[in-house]
Structure formats: structure tokens, C-alpha cells
Amino acid sequence: MDKLSELENQSIYIIREAYHHFNKLALLWSIGKDSTALLWLCRKAFFGHLPFPVLHIDTSYKFEKMYKFRDEYARKWGLDLIVARNEEALARGVSCEGNKLECCNELKTNALKQAIAREGFEGLLLGIRRDEHGIRAKERYFSPRDEQFKWDYEDQPPELWDQYKSQAAEDTHVRIHPLLHWTEIDIWRYVQRENIPYTELYLSCEGKRYRSIGCKTCCSPVASTASNVDEIIAELEVSTTGERDGRAQDKENTYTMQKLRALGYM
Amino acid sequence: MQRPPKLVVLSLDGVPHGLANRLMDAGHMPALAGLCERHGRPRMMRSVFPTVSCVAWASYATGRNPGKHGVFGFVDRRRGSYDLTFPNAASMRGPNVWEILSDHGKRVFGMNVPTTYPPRAVNGILIGGFLAPSLEKVAYPPAEAAYLRSIDYRIDSDSVIARESKKDMLADLAVTLANRNQAMLHYLSADCWDFFHTHVMGTDRINHFLLAEALRGESDLADGFYDYYRKVDGAVASLLDVIGDDTPLMILSDHGFCPIKYEVQLSRYLVEKGWTTPAGTIQSPLSIDPAKSRAFCLIPGRVYVNLRGREGAGCVAPEEYDAVRAQLTRDLLDMLDPNGEPVIRCVVKRENLYWPAGQHQPDDANINAAGTPPYDLAADLIAIPHDGYDLKMGLSAPQTFLTTQLEGMHTAHDAMILTRGIELPEDELEIRQLAGPILDALDVPAGEELDLAQVPAPQGVA
Numbered sequence: 001m002d003k004l005s006e007l008e009n010q011s012i013y014i015i016r017e018a019y020h021h022f023n024k025l026a027l028l029w030s031i032g033k034d035s036t037a038l039l040w041l042c043r044k045a046f047f048g049h050l051p052f053p054v055l056h057i058d059t060s061y062k063f064e065k066m067y068k069f070r071d072e073y074a075r076k077w078g079l080d081l082i083v084a085r086n087e088e089a090l091a092r093g094v095s096c097e098g099n100k101l102e103c104c105n106e107l108k109t110n111a112l113k114q115a116i117a118r119e120g121f122e123g124l125l126l127g128i129r130r131d132e133h134g135i136r137a138k139e140r141y142f143s144p145r146d147e148q149f150k151w152d153y154e155d156q157p158p159e160l161w162d163q164y165k166s167q168a169a170e171d172t173h174v175r176i177h178p179l180l181h182w183t184e185i186d187i188w189r190y191v192q193r194e195n196i197p198y199t200e201l202y203l204s205c206e207g208k209r210y211r212s213i214g215c216k217t218c219c220s221p222v223a224s225t226a227s228n229v230d231e232i233i234a235e236l237e238v239s240t241t242g243e244r245d246g247r248a249q250d251k252e253n254t255y256t257m258q259k260l261r262a263l264g265y266m
Numbered sequence: 267m268q269r270p271p272k273l274v275v276l277s278l279d280g281v282p283h284g285l286a287n288r289l290m291d292a293g294h295m296p297a298l299a300g301l302c303e304r305h306g307r308p309r310m311m312r313s314v315f316p317t318v319s320c321v322a323w324a325s326y327a328t329g330r331n332p333g334k335h336g337v338f339g340f341v342d343r344r345r346g347s348y349d350l351t352f353p354n355a356a357s358m359r360g361p362n363v364w365e366i367l368s369d370h371g372k373r374v375f376g377m378n379v380p381t382t383y384p385p386r387a388v389n390g391i392l393i394g395g396f397l398a399p400s401l402e403k404v405a406y407p408p409a410e411a412a413y414l415r416s417i418d419y420r421i422d423s424d425s426v427i428a429r430e431s432k433k434d435m436l437a438d439l440a441v442t443l444a445n446r447n448q449a450m451l452h453y454l455s456a457d458c459w460d461f462f463h464t465h466v467m468g469t470d471r472i473n474h475f476l477l478a479e480a481l482r483g484e485s486d487l488a489d490g491f492y493d494y495y496r497k498v499d500g501a502v503a504s505l506l507d508v509i510g511d512d513t514p515l516m517i518l519s520d521h522g523f524c525p526i527k528y529e530v531q532l533s534r535y536l537v538e539k540g541w542t543t544p545a546g547t548i549q550s551p552l553s554i555d556p557a558k559s560r561a562f563c564l565i566p567g568r569v570y571v572n573l574r575g576r577e578g579a580g581c582v583a584p585e586e587y588d589a590v591r592a593q594l595t596r597d598l599l600d601m602l603d604p605n606g607e608p609v610i611r612c613v614v615k616r617e618n619l620y621w622p623a624g625q626h627q628p629d630d631a632n633i634n635a636a637g638t639p640p641y642d643l644a645a646d647l648i649a650i651p652h653d654g655y656d657l658k659m660g661l662s663a664p665q666t667f668l669t670t671q672l673e674g675m676h677t678a679h680d681a682m683i684l685t686r687g688i689e690l691p692e693d694e695l696e697i698r699q700l701a702g703p704i705l706d707a708l709d710v711p712a713g714e715e716l717d718l719a720q721v722p723a724p725q726g727v728a
Contacts, residue, residue, distance in 0.1 A: 101399075255399045256352045262425035263474065264529065264658065264672050265340050265565055266551060 004190050011178040012045045014141055018176040022123030025052040031066040032213050033198050034127035037187050038179055040196045053080040055115060059107035060090055061215040069199045084115035096217045100254040116173060125176045131183045132243060143175045184243050185236045192229045203227050212243055270513040271459035273707045279319055280470035282522030283310045283682035294495050297503035308682040312696040313521035315619055316566045316648055317676040322520035322697050323380040327362035329701025329716035333620030335359050336640025337381060341564055347578040348552040356384050359640055363701050364388045370710045372460035375453055379465040396422050396467055419445045423468055428475045429671055436490040439468040447501045454508050460708055477674030478525040514687035514707055520697055522680030524653040528603055528667040531660025532563050539597050544661055551659040557581055561594055566657040568645030591646055598649045604667055609655045612726030613647050619724055620644045627721050650727055693720055
């Protein structure tokens with residue numbers, strides 16, 4: 001079996017395990033390439049029809065092209081799409097122009113907390129991968145979170161011989177990461193093989209493309225001439241920069257700036 | 267406690283030599299004064315240039331000149347761009363004393379020392395300080411967060427509070443100090459330490475916001491200032507109680523302080539003089555138009571030539587470098603305050619301040635505009651102000667000379683150090699050299715790569 005099929009098999013196994021164990025399961029769809037690939041795998045796992053809802057945490061600051069893409073494929077694929085927004089925080093005018101840390105916390109974390117409380121989800125499928133970021137390398141396929149969303153990475157269940165811990169205590173939920181073992185280039189090769197749709201933000205426009213997408217306020221494109229999937233793969237084969245380099249890693253910087261400003265350093 | 271540590275360091279950020287003496291003489295710091303009676307008055311010690319805590323503590327911790335550890339200020343530009351970045355222990359080069367000692371099997375502890383966040387892995391515990399964003403991230407090993415949370419430990423006092431109310435600041439400082447003291451005593455008895463260093467940041471904060479008020483005296487806030495120092499002395503007393511009379515001890519500050527006359531918006535001055543052209547919209551202190559800006563600056567007094575081939579979009583040709591620096595120096599020295607007083611004491615060239623890899627002193631011959639990392643990121647000129655002129659950036663400030671809630675600014679010549687059972691080099695002493703006596707006290711050899719030699723202050727500074 002080729003490598004992509006092996007990756008696919010492993011992921012579909014985990015997705016079906018998750019569906020078997022959790023009555024209330026949802027897929028967290030960010031509209032990015034990874035969670036869209038995960039959505040594709042879920043559709044394959046259940047022969048084209050998703051037996052659980054798809055949850056989009058909408059900060060209201062996503063790219064127009066992402067909203068268009070979301071609505072188009074929610075319709076085409078007959079998804080049970082739940083859009084979750086922290087309306088209270090948005091009404092207060094929370095945005096990243098004020099405090100980025102607060103913005104992410106309110107519009108992403110708290111919006112998700114509210115959605116989990118409202119819908120009673122016990123398991124959430126996420127498209128994160130180990131190679132994205134150092135801290136994600138420590139993740140498990142089935143990763144428990146407490147009611148405060150705290151992840152205790154020093155106390156995680158072992159996952160040996162494909163045996164997964166999928167029991168969740170009250171007030172907790174389990175995050176399931178079927179793509180954990182994939183790499184960025186695996187995703188693009190799979191997109192290429194399966195002809196999975198993706199937003200054109202990933203393609204070069206005037207010499208730049210987005211390698212990782214989120215809120216338009218906090219993403220920057222990277223220099224690139226790649227105008228199709230083949231060219232993206234060719235570029236990644238020789239790239240030495242980090243996938244998330246264009247993402248505002250500056251939540252901490254914003255905190256730092258506030259502290260320095262108060263002391264007159266900025 | 268199983269046995270006292272083999273060496274204890276207590277650092278009080280930004281306590282000037284003169285102020286320490288005055289506080290002792292006035293009876294505000296009896297524990298410190300008692301120590302002096304037996305072991306002599308504090309010595310004066312030189313800080314770093316430009317005089318910023320993160321640079322001073324990075325030099326202390328690595329025993330290296332900033333040209334080698336690469337921390338030149340709280341803010342820097344990303345190599346090859348005008349984007350701001352914030353140097354911390356992750357970008358600092360070279361092992362710190364905790365790591366060096368760990369490599370020799372010593373048990374080490376550090377708490378709250380600037381530029382130790384993010385904490386590196388050591389044989390012991392290292393708790394970062396100022397600019398660490400959360401208890402979850404502040405400590406190595408991370409599990410220490412649980413204890414710190416249990417005592418409501420505060421990484422730092424909140425200067426936003428100080429901007430709004432100095433009275434509230436005093437309360438905030440008191441709680442932060444009390445928690446620090448509690449954590450210090452807890453950790454002192456928790457292990458058999460070889461090296462135990464606790465840092466107090468609040469002394470710097472209170473000097474920033476209340477120094478002038480305290481020197482004027484006779485107000486509630488001035489009383490609050492002296493009361494805070496009495497609390498600091500209380501922490502000294504509680505430390506001495508636990509470690510006894512014989513444990514080798516070092517109490518030091520990293521720089522001095524003086525009252526502010528003006529906060530000087532140096533970027534604005536460079537704009538007035540035609541060196542810097544701001545971008546259409548100013549979003550950061552470096553929102554400049556690189557095609558039209560021949561020079562720019564970062565806080566405090568770090569002036570950069572926008573050199574082609576080195577900067578993101580440099581417009582000064584390498585052959586113009588010397589002439590541009592000469593003219594910039596003249597313009598900086600010509601700067602006068604609204605009363606006609608000169609602002610800048612001297613302007614030092616990078617090669618007279620920063621040492622490139624392989625050198626243990628300034629290298630005049632090394633007038634390379636490029637240089638090897640991290641030396642290459644150093645400012646081309648460092649403007650050192652007369653006392654009272656606090657150099658800021660202020661690209662979009664309304665005017666060049668401002669006064670704000672800040673009352674004190676750093677000075678380089680008058681840090682202080684008091685030791686017991688530790689041999690210090692004689693003559694002039696600089697904070698960078700302290701790694702020598704620390705390693706020596708613990709019988710750990712100081713590598714040849716460390717910059718432990720005494721060198722005179724750059725010309726014009728004294």
C-alpha cells in the first residue's frame with residue numbers, strides 16, 4: 001500500500017473509533033486545508049454522508065473567500081453546519097485591534113466553550129498535525145480536556161498498539177486528532193490525489209500566498225509563486241521555513257508590548 | 267532546610283548605590299545595614315550600555331558582552347526587516363550561569379531574573395520573570411506552576427496600574443513582594459541548593475514611578491516609597507534568618523537611577539533632522555519609509571544606519587557608512603532641550619561597545635558595518651544621555667520633549683553590590699564580570715569564552 005493510503009486508513013480507523021465511542025461528536029472545521037482534508041476523510045469513512053455535525057467557530061474576522069467556501073461546500077456536501085460565534089463579545093467590540101490575547105480567547109476559546117455547553121459535545125474531531133508546532137508534537141490521537149480546556153500534557157493516556165482512551169469524565173471532552181501523523185506535504189499530496197477542494201487563498205496572488213489561514217487580521221502571506229497544488233508541493237519539498245510563520249505568533253508579543261508600553265519602553 | 271545553599275544571590279533591580287546607602291543611613295533598611303556593618307558598605311558597580319535591565323541581566327547570566335549574547339534591548343528589529351521582535355532567553359546566545367552550573371552537577375535555583383523567560387532546562391528550578399505571560403509558561407519544570415498558583419504568585423507587578431494610580435501601584439507592589447518572599451522561603455527549604463538566586467523587580471518599578479516624589483519627600487506617596495523599601499529590607503531579613511551568618515551571599519542591583527527631566531522622543535528628533543521618514547500610517551516604532559530613511563532608532567538611544575545589504579531595504583551605500591555615522595553623531599550631540607541644555611553626553615560607536623565573537627574587548631579595527639551574528643544586529647551608534655534625559659522612540663509623539671507619569675530613569679555608573687564570603691575582582695567592576703566569582707565560589711571553571719576581564723568604560727561616558 002502506498003504511503004497516502006496508509007495515512008488515510010489510519011485516520012479513517014480513528015474517525016470510526018471516535019464515532020463508535022461518542023454519542024455527541026462534531027468535526028471542528030476551520031475551512032483550512034487540514035480540517036477540509038479531515039472532512040473529506042470523514043465523508044469517506046461514512047460513505048459520503050456525515051453522521052455528525054460540522055462546527056465552525058466564526059470570529060467574524062475570517063477571509064470573505066473562507067465564508068464563501070464554507071457555505072458552498074456545506075450545501076454541496078449536505079453538511080449539518082453549526083456556526084458558533086461569541087455574540088456577546090462581538091457586541092462588546094472585541095477585536096484584535098485591542099488585545100490579541102483577549103480577542104483569541106473570547107472569539108475562539110469562549111465561542112467553542114459556549115458551543116460545547118449548548119450542544120453537549122463529548123468528542124471533537126480536529127485537524128491538527130504533529131509537525132505544525134513543537135507543542136503539538138506532544139499530542140495524542142485522543143486527548144482529554146478538562147472543563148477549563150486545560151490540557152495536561154504531562155499526564156496523558158498512553159496510546160500503545162492502537163488502543164485509545166476514549167472515556168471522558170463529566171464536564172470534560174475529548175479531542176480526537178485523526179491527522180496527527182500527517183505532515184503538511186502529505187496533506188497537499190492527498191489533496192492532489194483526491195482532488196479535494198481548497199480556497200484559493202493558498203495560491204499565489206501577486207507573488208504571495210497563504211500557507212496557513214485563520215483570521216484575516218492575523219495572517220500574513222508568504223512569498224510564493226505557486227499557483228496550483230503541484231507547484232505548492234514542489235515548493236514545500238525545498239522549503240526551510242515554518243508552516244505557521246505567517247500566522248501571528250504575536251499573541252505573546254502583544255502581551256509583551258502592553259507590558260513594555262506601561263513602562264514607557266514603547 | 268537540609269543545609270543552606272552554597273551561594274545565595276538576592277538582586278534588587280535598579281537600586282542605585284547612593285540610594286541604598288541613604289536608605290540604610292535613614293534607618294529604612296536595618297537588615298541590610300547590619301550586613302554592611304560586618305562585611306563593609308556596598309561597592310559601586312557599572313551596568314551596561316545602553317542601560318536596560320534585560321541587557322544587564324543577560325550579561326550577568328552569560329558572562330558575555332551583548333555583542334555575543336545578542337540582547338541589546340527590550341525591543342529589536344527582526345534581522346533584515348523593520349518588524350519588531352522582543353528578545354528573550356530563547357534568542358539569547360550562550361548558556362546562562364544556571365545552565366553552566368547544571369552541567370557541572372550543581373543544583374540551581376533562579377526566580378524572577380529578567381531575561382530568563384522562557385526558562386531553559388536546568389538541574390533544579392528556573393522561574394522566569396518580567397514578560398513571562400503566564401504561570402503555565404514561567405517555570406522549568408512547568409509543574410512548578412501548581413505551587414506558584416497555590417500562593418497566588420505574581421510574576422511581576424502591573425505597571426498599567428501604576429499609570430492609573432500610584433497609590434494602587436504601592437498595594438500591587440506590596441502583594442507581589444510578599445508572594446515573592448513566600449516563594450523564596452518555600453524554595454530555600456525545598457532542596458539542597460548549590461546556587462540560589464532570587465530577584466526583586468519592584469524596586470525598579472517604584473523608582474520609575476516615584477523616585478522624584480520620594481526625593482522631594484513629605485507626601486503619602488513618598489512615605490509609601492520608603493515603606494516599600496522597608497518591606498524589601500524585611501525580605502532581606504527573612505532570607506538572612508534562614509541562611510544564617512556564614513552562607514556566601516551577594517546582594518546587588520543591575521543599574522542605578524536618577525530623576526527624569528524629560529522623556530526625549532529620539533525618533534522624532536531624527537525625523538526633524540531629516541534622517542528618518544515615517545511611513546504613511548504609523549503602526550509601530552519602526553513604521554518608517556525605508557527608501558527615504560537614512561537612519562532610525564530604537565529605545566534607548568540605539569541609532570541604526572539604514573545600510574544597504576544589511577537592513578531590509580537599506581538606502582545608505584556601504585561607502586557612505588562612516589560619513590553618515592559622523593554626521594549623525596554631530597546631530598545627536600547638537601541636540602538641546604527646551605532650556606538650551608545639551609541632551610546627549612556622548613555617542614559611542616558600536617565597535618567601541620560591542621565585542622564580536624572571538625574578542626574579549628572592544629575591537630576598533632572591527633568597524634565592520636555587517637559583522638557576524640549576533641553582533642550584526644547591534645546599533646551603529648549608541649547615544650548616551652546626560653542624567654535626566656530618558657531616551658525613548660516616539661515616532662508619532664506630539665513633541666520631542668515630554669513629561670509623563672514616569673519619574674526615574676536608569677543610570678549606568680551606580681549599580682551596587684554587597685558580598686559576604688565572595689571574592690570580587692578589585693578596581694572597577696562591571697555586572698558582566700560577576701559570572702566569574704559565582705562560578706569560582708562553586709568550584710566550576712569559567713570557560714575561556716566568557717568575557718570576565720575588566721575593561722574601561724567607553725570613552726566619553728565617565
